[in-house]
Amino acid sequence: xxxxxxxxxxxxxxxxxxxxxxxxxxxxxxxxxxxxxxxxxxxxxxxxxxxxxxxxxxxxxxxxxxxxxxxxxxxxxxxxxxxxxxxxxxxxxxxxxxxxxxxxxxxxxxxxxxxxxxxxxxxxxxxxxxxxxxxxxxxxxxxxxxxxxxxxxxxxxxxxxxxxxxxxxxxxxxxxxxxxxxxxxxxxxxxxxxxxxxxxxxxxxxxxxxxxxxxxxxxxxxxxxxxxxxxxxxxxxxxxxxxxxxxxxxxxxxxxxxxxxxxxxxxxxxxxxxxxxxxxxxxxxxxxxxxxxxxxxxxxxxxxxxxxxxxxxxxxxxxxxxxxxxxxxxxxxxxxxxxxxxxxxxxxxxxxxxxxxxxxxxxxxxxxxxxxxxxxxxxxxxxxxxxxxxxxxxxxxxxxxxxxxxxxxxxxxxxxxxxxxxxxxxxxxxxxxxxxxxxxxxxxxxxxxxxxxxxxxxxxxxxxxxxxxxxxxxxxxxxxxxxxxxxxxxxxxxxxxxxxxxxxxxxxxxxxxxxxxxxxxxxxxxxxxxxxxxxxxxxxxxxxxxxxxxxxxxxxxxxxxxxxxxxxxxxxxxxxxxxxxxxxxxxxxxxxxxxxxxxxxxxxxxxxxxxxxxxxxxxxxxxxxxxxxxxxxxxxxxxxxxxxxxxxxxxxxxxxxxxxxxxxxxxxxxxxxxxxxx
Numbered sequence: 020x021x022x023x024x025x026x027x028x029x030x031x032x033x034x035x036x037x038x039x040x041x042x043x044x045x046x047x048x049x050x051x052x053x054x055x056x057x058x059x060x061x062x063x064x065x066x067x068x069x070x071x072x073x074x075x076x077x078x079x080x081x082x083x084x085x086x087x088x089x090x091x092x093x094x095x096x097x098x099x100x101x102x103x104x105x106x107x108x109x110x111x112x113x114x115x116x117x118x119x120x121x122x123x124x125x126x127x128x129x130x131x132x133x134x135x136x137x138x139x140x141x142x143x144x145x146x147x148x149x150x151x152x153x154x155x156x157x158x159x160x161x162x163x164x165x166x167x168x169x170x171x172x173x174x175x176x177x178x179x180x181x182x183x184x185x186x187x188x189x190x191x192x193x194x195x196x197x198x199x200x201x202x203x204x205x206x207x208x209x210x211x212x213x214x215x216x217x218x219x220x221x222x223x224x225x226x227x228x229x230x231x232x233x234x235x236x237x238x239x240x241x242x243x244x245x246x247x248x249x250x251x252x253x254x255x256x257x258x259x260x261x262x263x264x265x266x267x268x269x270x271x272x273x274x275x276x277x278x279x280x281x282x283x284x285x286x287x288x289x290x291x292x293x294x295x296x297x298x299x300x301x302x303x304x305x306x307x308x309x310x311x312x313x314x315x316x317x318x319x320x321x322x323x324x325x326x327x328x329x330x331x332x333x334x335x336x337x338x339x340x341x342x343x344x345x346x347x348x349x350x351x352x353x354x355x356x357x358x359x360x361x362x363x364x365x366x367x368x369x370x371x372x373x374x375x376x377x378x379x380x381x382x383x384x385x386x387x388x389x390x391x392x393x394x395x396x397x398x399x400x401x402x403x404x405x406x407x408x409x410x411x412x413x414x415x416x417x418x419x420x421x422x423x424x425x426x427x428x429x430x431x432x433x434x435x436x437x438x439x440x441x442x443x444x445x446x447x448x449x450x451x452x453x454x455x456x457x458x459x460x461x462x463x464x465x466x467x468x469x470x471x472x473x474x475x476x477x478x479x480x481x482x483x484x485x486x487x488x489x490x491x492x493x494x495x496x497x498x499x500x501x502x503x504x505x506x507x508x509x510x511x512x513x514x515x516x517x518x519x520x521x522x523x524x525x526x527x528x529x530x531x532x533x534x535x536x537x538x539x540x541x542x543x544x545x546x547x548x549x550x551x552x553x554x555x556x557x558x559x560x561x562x563x564x565x566x567x568x569x570x571x572x573x574x575x576x577x578x579x580x581x582x583x584x585x586x587x588x589x590x591x592x593x594x595x596x597x598x599x600x601x602x603x604x605x606x607x608x609x610x611x612x613x614x615x616x617x618x619x620x621x622x623x624x625x626x627x628x629x630x631x632x633x634x635x636x637x638x639x640x641x642x643x644x645x646x647x648x649x650x651x652x653x654x655x656x657x658x659x660x661x662x663x664x665x666x667x668x669x670x671x672x673x674x675x676x677x678x679x680x681x682x683x684x685x686x687x688x689x690x691x692x693x694x695x696x697x
Contacts, residue, residue: 020065020066020067021314021322021323021324022067022071023067023071023120024318025317025321027044028336029042029044029065029067029074030042031062033628037627037629038059039057039061039062039627039628040055040056041053041055041062042054046338054091055076055091055102062076062078063078063079063086065077066115066118067120068118068120068144069122070123070144072092072093073092073093073144074090075088075115075118075125076102077113077114077115081589081621081622082590082591082621082622082624082626083592083622084112084593085110086112086113087107088105088106088113088127090102090103090105090142091103103147105142106129106131108131111130112129113128114137115127115128116128116137116164117164119167120318122168123145124144124168125141125144126140126141126168127139127140127142127149130541130542134541134544135159135542136155136157136198137159137542138153139151139155139196141168151195152194152195153197153198155197158173158175159176159544159546160174160175160176160545161173161174162174163219166222166224166226166274170193170196171226171247172185173203176546176549178548179548180211180548180552181210183207183208184207184208184209184219185203186204187203188201188204191203206248207250209234209235213236213461215427215457215464215465216232216234216460217231217232217233218231218232220267221269221274223244224274227246228245228246229246229247230242230243230244230256231244231245238461239260239262239459240460241255241256241257241258241259242256242264242267242276242279243255243256256276256291260281261281261287262283262458263282263458263459263460264281265279265286266280266312267279268295268313270320271318271320272318272320275291276291277291277292278290278291279291282431282458283459284367284380284432285432286310286312286432288303288310297344298323298339298341301346302325305337305346306329309328309329309332310328310329310432311325311326312325312327313325313339320341321341322339322341323339324337324338324339325339328432328433329433329434330361330382330433331361332351332357332361332434333353333357334352334353334434335350336349336350336351353436360385361385361439361443362383362385362438362439362443363385364380364382364435365382365383365408365409365410366378366380366432367379367405369482369485370481371454371474371477371478372481373474375478377453377454377478378459379449379451379482380430380448381447381486382438382441382442383410383447384416384442384445384447385442387412387416387447388412389409389410389412389413390412390413391406392406399489410489410491411489411490412447412490415487415490415492415493416446416491416492416493416496417445417447417492417493417646417647418446418449418491418493418497419441419446419447419448419449420449420479420482420483420499421437421438422451422479422499422500422505423452423501424503424504424505424506425456425503426455426553427455427457429452429457429458430456440635440638441642443649444639444649446498446642446646446648447491449492451479453478453479454466454467454475454478455467455470455475467553468552469553469554469555471504471532471555471570472569472570475508476508476511479499479508480516483497496646498521498642499513499519499523499524500525500526501526501528502526502624503527503593503623504528505528506528506529507529507530507572509523509524509525509528510523510525510572510602511570511572513572513580513581514572514575514576517580518580521581521645522641523581523582523583523584524584524586524638524642525585525586526586527586527587527593527594527599528594528598529594529598530572530602531571531572531573531601531602532556532567532571533564533568533571534597534598535594536551536557536558538597540593573602576606576609577605577609582612582614582645583606583613583614584616584638585602585603585613585615586615586616586625586637587599587615587616587618588618588621588623588624588625589617589618589619589621590620590621591623592622592623593623603666607666614664614666616637617662618630618633618660618661619663620661621661629658629659629660629661630661630662632660633657633658636651636653637653637655639651
């Protein structure tokens with residue numbers, strides 16, 4: 020992150036004890052200094068403020084997601100100086116809701132009265148005083164603030180999953196807002212179909228107009244602007260062409276739109292005016308084939324922090340000085356991988372069984388020999404275009420179907436440490452943006468509603484079948500792996516279609532859709548109707564319960580035939596540990612072997628360095644036993660992780676924690692920095 024004055028870069032990295040702390044780097048003197056000294060919990064995020072020597076940071080307690088919020092004075096950031104707790108109450112989730120990087124105050128949200136609703140406080144960065152500005156007993160969802168830290172737009176989800184946006188009524192006190200009806204007037208009503216692509220983004224500098232992502236009447240969405248409170252004055256600034264608008268580049272003080280990004284296979288940058296066209300052209304030319312991302316700018320707009328999206332290089336950062344039209348290389352986030360041959364991601368489309376077009380990525384091991392188009396044309400002319408992309412190997416591959424979480428997320432063209440590990444070990448990797456994924460329009464996203472365990476799963480199976488038909492994959496050497504929703508998809512694959520997958524790796528996946536709904540985190544309960552829409556059923560009717568049960572792997576555990584590794588975080592607030600416990604219990608009742616590992620100090624994913632190393636070791640050894648890819652020697656206590664073996668396979672020939680397998684042909688230097696799921 021770049022400081023507002025453009026003189027300092029700060030970042031989070033593991034310290035000598037493996038705890039993720041904040042480091043600060045001077046951009047001119049090259050001096051780097053550790054400025055936070057957390058001893059147990061990783062710092063999750065931080066931000067600069069309008070006060071030059073003050074930053075704010077967040078952390079939770081071993082993955083419980085009840086984030087605590089602290090203020091840290093950078094000039095005094097040495098022991099025994101301690102950060103000031105803005106909120107460190109047990110069971111309270113606190114976050115910065117608005118920071119304009121200009122004033123000596125920020126707005127902080129805390130669910131300190133009701134876990135479902137966040138009150139909003141004004142926090143004085145000098146005096147540490149908190150003042151309540153919005154007493155909230157009604158609105159769990161989206162809030163938008165203007166540039167002067169005033170709450171201007173708030174949303175409410177209805178029973179039919181449509182969204183109503185409100186603005187403060189003329190008689191409401193902007194610094195003493197409540198959730199009473201007479202404090203709010205309706206601004207805009209959006210249907211359930213259009214809601215995923217309709218969202219307010221930011222105010223213009225004078226706070227008179229609002230930028231929106233607008234999905235009404237458009238599948239991919241538009242960027243529009245209208246006078247605050249008057250959506251009938253909409254002006255379309257841009258209509259998406261290939262994919263949804265992924266990001267917006269705003270001037271830091273003028274709040275004008277400088278550019279935006281669409282993201283189909285790879286990011287495509289569209290420049291809005293001449294202000295930055297020469298700058299962006301320079302950055303594009305600096306790294307041909309990679310996509311520049313401006314991740315920070317100084318308030319005077321003279322200095323930019325830039326990174327690049329690349330499939331086979333870790334993130335590398337540059338300092339771009341606009342007045343010089345020149346970029347200076349700063350550092351790589353994974354310098355140990357700089358001279359390693361890493362896999363490329365190939366974006367492609369295929370047709371699902373019902374004709375819906377699905378986008379996906381294929382990564383082959385770096386040394387894979389590929390068939391040239393002329394060879395393919397002689398035998399399978401319909402696959403020539405895929406051969407031109409370099410997708411068809413000479414020998415069918417072992418495949419890992421790596422399923423993203425969410426499910427309202429998407430796989431991206433970018434460096435992925437798990438992808439790099441798997442391809443280094445000799446596996447090809449398929450990542451499918453199945454229906455329900457975001458980024459490809461309302462039609463694809465809404466097509467996933469009610470299709471957990473059905474058409475969403477069929478898209479994954481159809482992707483594998485497509486590669487098998489093309490000769491890319493050996494159908495007898497396919498594994499499925501994923502986290503969160505991807506973990507659910509793994510369990511569905513291992514129970515509903517056990518003949519398809521030689522083995523599976525479930526990471527924090529739900530096994531029972533009934534208990535998943537019944538144990539949602541309290542701060543998600545305001546989105547309950549949205550979750551019901553996504554699942555296509557609720558627990559309040561017999562028909563709904565039957566539907567959810569029919570798509571829950573727990574009730575089909577007796578159909579598991581092949582090796583299964585289950586990993587979970589003990590403090591997971593989204594998918595409770597019980598989701599894995601109950602599935603393992605059912606397997607045991609049916610005398611079906613399973614390996615189950617619990618990380619005692621993690622939540623919905625694994626982020627602590629010693630745990631991510633153990634996670635990588637567990638996964639590669641399991642897959643090595645199943646699909647015979649390369650492995651490094653690993654024992655469970657090797658990295659002093661919190662991993663505990665809760666259940667091991669009953670069959671002695673079943674994949675266990677390998678300790679004597681030979682090393683791979685080329686070692687994978689480093690480990691995944693973290694595997695956090697959503």
